[in-house]
Amino acid sequence: MINIKDNLDKIKAQITQACQLNNRLVNSVQLLAVSKTKPIEDIEQAYQAGQHHFGENYLQEALEKVEHLSHLEEICWHYIGPIQSNKTKQIASHFSWVHSVDREKIALRLNDHRKDAINENESHLTPLNVCLQVNISEEKTKSGISPEQIFALAEVVNQCDNLTLRGLMAIPEKNANKAIYQEMSQLFSELKSRYVSVDTLSLGMSNDLAIAIEHDSTMVRIGTAIFGQRNNK
Numbered sequence: 001m002i003n004i005k006d007n008l009d010k011i012k013a014q015i016t017q018a019c020q021l022n023n024r025l026v027n028s029v030q031l032l033a034v035s036k037t038k039p040i041e042d043i044e045q046a047y048q049a050g051q052h053h054f055g056e057n058y059l060q061e062a063l064e065k066v067e068h069l070s071h072l073e074e075i076c077w078h079y080i081g082p083i084q085s086n087k088t089k090q091i092a093s094h095f096s097w098v099h100s101v102d103r104e105k106i107a108l109r110l111n112d113h114r115k116d117a118i119n120e121n122e123s124h125l126t127p128l129n130v131c132l133q134v135n136i137s138e139e140k141t142k143s144g145i146s147p148e149q150i151f152a153l154a155e156v157v158n159q160c161d162n163l164t165l166r167g168l169m170a171i172p173e174k175n176a177n178k179a180i181y182q183e184m185s186q187l188f189s190e191l192k193s194r195y196v197s198v199d200t201l202s203l204g205m206s207n208d209l210a211i212a213i214e215h216d217s218t219m220v221r222i223g224t225a226i227f228g229q230r231n232n233k
């Protein structure tokens with residue numbers, strides 16, 4: 001049986017080690033626990049162990065979890081999956097972060113729906129935190145914009161009152177070489193120099209956490225190494 005708390009401790013030790021190797025502050029890298037396909041009980045266990053940020057890819061599944069766990073006051077949900085335009089309303093009203101924005105149309109729809117959600121629920125909703133997904137390995141099967149498209153889309157998001165442009169997200173192909181990570185780091189640094197709100201490079205998963213942290217990742221998205229293998233969906 002897997003022990004989620006032990007796994008979280010191991011991942012945190014790996015993050016600490018990678019930070020120390022690269023002269024980075026340990027708290028400069030945030031851990032996002034990717035709980036897709038995993039049951040509510042696993043998320044509760046991780047929460048009890050102090051993990052508050054969770055990432056989900058499949059909207060229907062995610063909405064059930066968000067609702068079931070709404071009593072956990074500090075839980076923070078990140079949407080990291082592909083976005084269809086007919087799903088933007090649900091995403092804008094139930095998540096704090098979206099890592100996978102890759103089209104102007106999607107950004108504008110999220111902005112409109114977030115505005116409605118904020119108006120309906122004045123008390124605690126803030127603008128939606130947005131990362132642009134970059135298809136850095138230029139894989140045909142992956143979503144995301146090409147590096148040249150980043151700055152135009154960033155400006156669209158920046159103009160949206162109900163979105164906060166936080167940074168970039170990427171999923172490098174398996175065994176990508178260092179140049180890919182260097183390019184992401186470069187693009188992030190350029191974006192940061194243009195927008196004060198940008199502080200997030202969402203890069204690194206169970207298998208490439210160390211190289212991602214070496215290249216300035218500020219948020220690693222870890223699934224398998226915390227919750228064990230997923231049944232394929």
Ligand SMILES: *Cc1c(COP(=O)(O)O)cnc(C)c1O
Nearest residue numbers: 034057080205206221222223224
């Ligand atoms: C599934 C997923 C992850 C987690 O991957 P692991 O290899 O299980 O750590 C991270 N990011 C995205 C976008 C994912 O879809």
